[in-house]
Amino acid sequence: MVSIRDVARLAHVSHQTVSNAINSPEVVSREKLKRIQDAIRELGYRPNASARRLRSGQTDTIALGIAIGGNRAPSPIFDTFLHLLAEHANELNKRIVLYPRKEEQSELAHIAELREQSDIDAIIINELEKKDGRPQWLLDTNQPFVLFGRPWGLPEETAQRIPWVDVNGYSGIRQITEKLIRQGCRRISFLGWDSGTGTAQDRESGWRDAMLSNHLYDDELDSWSIGTQESVDAGSQAALELFSRHEAIDAVVCASDALAVGTVVTMGRLFEQSYMASLERASHQIPLPQRTVVTGFDNSSLAQAFSIPSAEQPLDQVAGILIRMIADMSKGEEVTADKKWHHLLEPKIIWRNRIG
Numbered sequence: 001m002v003s004i005r006d007v008a009r010l011a012h013v014s015h016q017t018v019s020n021a022i023n024s025p026e027v028v029s030r031e032k033l034k035r036i037q038d039a040i041r042e043l044g045y046r047p048n049a050s051a052r053r054l055r056s057g058q059t060d061t062i063a064l065g066i067a068i069g070g071n072r073a074p075s076p077i078f079d080t081f082l083h084l085l086a087e088h089a090n091e092l093n094k095r096i097v098l099y100p101r102k103e104e105q106s107e108l109a110h111i112a113e114l115r116e117q118s119d120i121d122a123i124i125i126n127e128l129e130k131k132d133g134r135p136q137w138l139l140d141t142n143q144p145f146v147l148f149g150r151p152w153g154l155p156e157e158t159a160q161r162i163p164w165v166d167v168n169g170y171s172g173i174r175q176i177t178e179k180l181i182r183q184g185c186r187r188i189s190f191l192g193w194d195s196g197t198g199t200a201q202d203r204e205s206g207w208r209d210a211m212l213s214n215h216l217y218d219d220e221l222d223s224w225s226i227g228t229q230e231s232v233d234a235g236s237q238a239a240l241e242l243f244s245r246h247e248a249i250d251a252v253v254c255a256s257d258a259l260a261v262g263t264v265v266t267m268g269r270l271f272e273q274s275y276m277a278s279l280e281r282a283s284h285q286i287p288l289p290q291r292t293v294v295t296g297f298d299n300s301s302l303a304q305a306f307s308i309p310s311a312e313q314p315l316d317q318v319a320g321i322l323i324r325m326i327a328d329m330s331k332g333e334e335v336t337a338d339k340k341w342h343h344l345l346e347p348k349i350i351w352r353n354r355i356g
Contacts, residue, residue: 002045010039059300060094062326063111063120065101067127076257076300077315081148084319085124092327093342094121104129108137115143122326128152130196134164146322150344152198163325163335165318165343169199169255169297172311173206176295177253177353179213185251185293188216189225189242191235191263192255203255203297227326228259235262243270251293257303257310260296263286264306267292299350311347318345 008015013032021028021036027034039045044220064085066078086096097120099118100181101107114120125134127150135154138145140162147164154162190207193200204225217224223245228238234255239262247338296303299311299312321343328340 003041006043006072007036007039007045009046010043011035022219033181056273061097061120062094062122062124062323063097063099063114063157064124064126065110066098068100069340076302078311081315081319084316088320088323092323092325094323099319099350104133108134108208111138111143112141114214115141121330122146124148124322124326128197128199135319144326146325146329148318148322150198160337160342161335163341164323165325165345167313167318167347169311169347170206171202172297172349173253173255175206175349176309176311177207177210178214179349180251180253180293181210181216182293183293186216187246187249188251188253189246189249190225190253190255191238191242191259192225192227193230200255202228207253230256230258232258232262232265235259236266237262239263239266240270243267249292251295254294254296257296257298257300257308260294260310261302261309263294264308267294297347299348303350303352307352309349309351312350313347314345 007014008018011032011252013019013036017028018036021033025033027051036255050144062085064082082096089096099107099110099114101110110122121144123138123143124147125145125146128135128147128149129152131153133146135147135151135160139158143161145161148166150164150166151159151162165232177188188207188211190204192204192207202332207225208221211224224242226238226242228234235256235258238259239252243254243266252260252263291320294307294308295309299310301306325341329335
């Protein structure tokens with residue numbers, strides 16, 4: 001096994017200088033630091049993690065909660081996000097540990113237990129809910145944490161103390177809606193979530209503002225939007241309600257790929273019923289347009305399999321920023337209103353052929 005003394009011999013410096021280069025590089029001259037870094041790369045040296053943790057009093061462990069049971073909503077991109085987090089954490093010699101989360105109080109109790117055992121340095125919080133009490137509790141207990149999402153609903157002075165990174169759902173949905181309008185769509189409905197969370201409202205607002213700015217259905221816009229739970233089945237039922245409300249819908253903008261797939265499933269069933277009714281020379285109760293565009297959000301495998309236009313989140317960038325902010329916090333940097341602690345990233349719109 002390569003030791004610190006092996007690095008020192010190759011770099012022609014003392015082993016103490018190598019130790020300084022690893023732990024306090026600012027005290028080492030640029031020329032010596034470069035020689036040491038070159039030697040570390042050539043020899044494949046890795047500092048002893050246990051010794052480093054003992055010296056620093058840190059575990060280099062980051063905790064992330066995974067919703068289970070009835071609170072678990074299917075997330076086709078969570079697996080990708082988790083792998084990217086682990087990859088970026090490994091680059092900085094940090095580890096990801098997962099813990100189950102059912103409801104808020106049990107999760108906070110679990111975090112408190114992890115803190116008492118000194119098992120973690122920081123928490124990554126995601127899936128923020130309406131009136132979520134976790135961010136304030138973590139601030140009050142001085143537990144370092146970062147958010148994947150924005151601290152919706154918190155006072156500005158509190159939100160400034162919370163490091164976060166989020167993807168601009170409003171922008172993504174608005175870009176999609178405006179492109180549909182440019183392509184000639186006018187009867188555009190929206191299928192989102194009824195959770196009342198900031199993310200749900202943000203995405204619905206992107207559709208709503210695009211419609212209003214183009215003076216489409218100003219007086220009855222509410223009837224063109226519906227909220228439901230996050231699942232394919234829920235999306236299918238909500239889409240049936242939308243098609244029952246309005247004839248000749250030529251586009252359905254969805255807040256997620258799962259809801260979009262549910263809409264496509266409903267369209268398939270209705271077209272099948274319409275075809276069977278035409279064979280029996282019966283009238284179909286829910287008229288459907290000849291062509292309907294369905295769009296999603298996340299550009300998951302679901303969107304790709306069903307050829308659904310979608311907004312792709314820059315998950316690799318999200319994961320990298322979250323881990324870097326945790327690393328900066330572990331060095332003692334204070335979270336402030338500076339932009340380095342608050343990142344709103346833009347999604348990439350992936351346009352595919354029309355559905356239907």
